[in-house]
Amino acid sequence: MKKWVLMGVAALVATGAWAAKEMSVQVREGQLRNRASFLGTVTGTVAYGDRVVVNQTMAGWCEVATAAGATGWIHESALTPKRIVIASGANDARIGASGEEVALAGKGFNKEVEAAYKQQNQNLDYTWVDWMGKQVVSEAQLVNFLQQGGLAQ
Amino acid sequence: MKNPSMFKRLGFATVASIVLWLAAGCESVNQLAQLGTGIAVATGSITTNEAASINRATTAVTKTFEDITPEQEYYIGRTVAATVLAGYKPNSDQTLNAYLNEVGQALAMFSERPETFGGYRFMALASDDINAFAAPGGFVLVTRGLLKCCQAEDQLAAVLAHEIGHVEQRHGLRAIKTGRLNSALTILATESAKNFGGQNLAEVTRAFDESINDITTTLMNSGYSRKLEYEADGAAAAILKKAGYRAGALAAMLENMAKNWDASRKDFAATHPAPADRLAQLRKLGIAPDFGSNNARQQRFLAATKAL
Numbered sequence: 001m002k003k004w005v006l007m008g009v010a011a012l013v014a015t016g017a018w019a020a021k022e023m024s025v026q027v028r029e030g031q032l033r034n035r036a037s038f039l040g041t042v043t044g045t046v047a048y049g050d051r052v053v054v055n056q057t058m059a060g061w062c063e064v065a066t067a068a069g070a071t072g073w074i075h076e077s078a079l080t081p082k083r084i085v086i087a088s089g090a091n092d093a094r095i096g097a098s099g100e101e102v103a104l105a106g107k108g109f110n111k112e113v114e115a116a117y118k119q120q121n122q123n124l125d126y127t128w129v130d131w132m133g134k135q136v137v138s139e140a141q142l143v144n145f146l147q148q149g150g151l152a153q
Numbered sequence: 154m155k156n157p158s159m160f161k162r163l164g165f166a167t168v169a170s171i172v173l174w175l176a177a178g179c180e181s182v183n184q185l186a187q188l189g190t191g192i193a194v195a196t197g198s199i200t201t202n203e204a205a206s207i208n209r210a211t212t213a214v215t216k217t218f219e220d221i222t223p224e225q226e227y228y229i230g231r232t233v234a235a236t237v238l239a240g241y242k243p244n245s246d247q248t249l250n251a252y253l254n255e256v257g258q259a260l261a262m263f264s265e266r267p268e269t270f271g272g273y274r275f276m277a278l279a280s281d282d283i284n285a286f287a288a289p290g291g292f293v294l295v296t297r298g299l300l301k302c303c304q305a306e307d308q309l310a311a312v313l314a315h316e317i318g319h320v321e322q323r324h325g326l327r328a329i330k331t332g333r334l335n336s337a338l339t340i341l342a343t344e345s346a347k348n349f350g351g352q353n354l355a356e357v358t359r360a361f362d363e364s365i366n367d368i369t370t371t372l373m374n375s376g377y378s379r380k381l382e383y384e385a386d387g388a389a390a391a392i393l394k395k396a397g398y399r400a401g402a403l404a405a406m407l408e409n410m411a412k413n414w415d416a417s418r419k420d421f422a423a424t425h426p427a428p429a430d431r432l433a434q435l436r437k438l439g440i441a442p443d444f445g446s447n448n449a450r451q452q453r454f455l456a457a458t459k460a461l
Contacts, residue, residue, distance in 0.1 A: 026222065026223045026224070026270070027223065027268050027269065027270050027271075027272075028224075028227075028270055028271055030268065038262040038267065048224065048270075060265075075267050075268050077265075077266045077267055077268040077269075078268035080222075108221075108222065108224075108225045108357065109221070109225040109228045109229055109357070109361050109364075110224065110225070110228055111228070112354065113228065113354070113357055113358050113361050114228050114231065114232060114361075116354055116355075116358040117232060117358055117361055117362060117365075120358070120362070123239060124232070124235045124236065124239055125235065125238065125239070126231065126235050128234075128235075128238050128243045128276065129231050129234045129235050129238065129292065131276075132234070132274040132275075132276050132292060133271060133274060135250065135251070135254045135274050135275070135276070136272075137254050137255055137258045141255065142255065142258055142259065145255045145256075145259055146259055146397075148449050148453070149259075149306070149397075149447070149449055149450045149453070150397065150447050150449060150450070151259060151396055151397035151398070152263065152395060152396050152397035
C-alpha cells in the first residue's frame, strides 16, 4: 500500500501537478485580498509583471504569495501563465527572453506606438480618454453604493 | 523506398499542409505543429531545419486577437475611444459620469473578466443618437439618446452590462482582420526588435493604425455580427443577475428602445439587430421584460439623470 502511495506522489511530482503554479500579474496594479471577493480587505498590492505563486484556486479566484511575502486572493483575470519581462532601458531584461516573453515585455502596442500614431493623427484628442482613466470609484464608495441599492456584495 | 527525396518532399508538404490546416481552427496550433514536426523529424520525413521553418511559419499565421496582451489591448482601447470622441462630444456632467462609473464598477466585478489592464471606465456622450461603444480594455461610452431609453437604474445597468459583455468577450479585438497582427507581433518576437527603432516602430504603428480602423469601422459603421450582439446580451443577463439587478431589465430597456426605433437611422439601428430580434433571443433564455427596480435605486437614478 505504502509503495503505491509513494509511486502516486512520484507521478504527481513528475507531471508537475504537485508543484505550485507560478503566474504573472497582467494588470497595471492589482490588489490581494483576505477573501475571494472584490470587497475583501486588501492585504497587499501587486504590479504588472510581478510573479506570484498560486497556492489554491476557488471559483475564478487564486490565493497567491508574492516573492516579498505578501499573500491574498486575486481574480484569475488579473493573472497570466506567461512570464512578463519588463523593459528597463536600452540594455534591458528583454535580452535573452524567448519570443513569447518579448511580445509581453511592454512592447507592441504601447505608449511609444500611441505617441507615433498621435503624430500621424493630430486631430485626435486624448484629453477625455485621460479624464476617463482618472474616474476611480473608491472601495468605500462602491460598498456604500451596493448596500444602499440592495445589490449583491 | 524507391525515391527517398520525393518521399521526403511529400512528407514535408504533408506536414506543412496539416500544420497550416490546423492553424485555421485550433487554439494550440503551435504545440500541435511542434508535435507534428517533431514526429516528422524523428521518422526522417523532414530535417530539423525544415521543421524549424514550418514552426516559424505556423507562429506567424497564428497571431490573432488572443495574442494581444491586456496592456496592448489597453492602448488599442485608448485610441479607439479617442476616435469615437472625435465624432461625438463628451457629456461633461460630473454627477452623471460619477453615477455611470458607480453602476459600471458594481457590474464589472461580477463579469467573467473583472480585471482589465487599466480597469473599466464609463462616460456619457452629448448626442441624441441611440448608441454605445465599448472600446477594448474597458472604455465604455454611452450617448444621451440611449440613456434616455432607460427608465430605471436596472435598465441603465443592462445597457452598461451589455457593453461590459463586449469587453469581457474581447469582441472589439476580434474585429481586427486576420493578418493585421502578423507583422506587428512577429516583429516583436524577433531578435531584431530589441532596439525597436525606426523601421520597426513604423511597421508596428502601421499595424496599430490598421487595427484601430478595423475596430472603429465595426463599432461605428458596420456593427458586430448578430451572434456577438446576442452573446453580449447573454453576458449582460448573467452579470445583472449576479450583481442583484433584475435580469429582465435588459428586455425592458429593449422594449423602450423599440418605441424610438427607426431602422433607417445611421446610429444604433445601423450597427445592432432590431430590439424585437434581441427580445426574441432573450425569451429563448427565459428572460421577459421586467420594468421594476427598488426605491433607493430609483431615487438615485432620477437624481443622477435629471439633467439629461
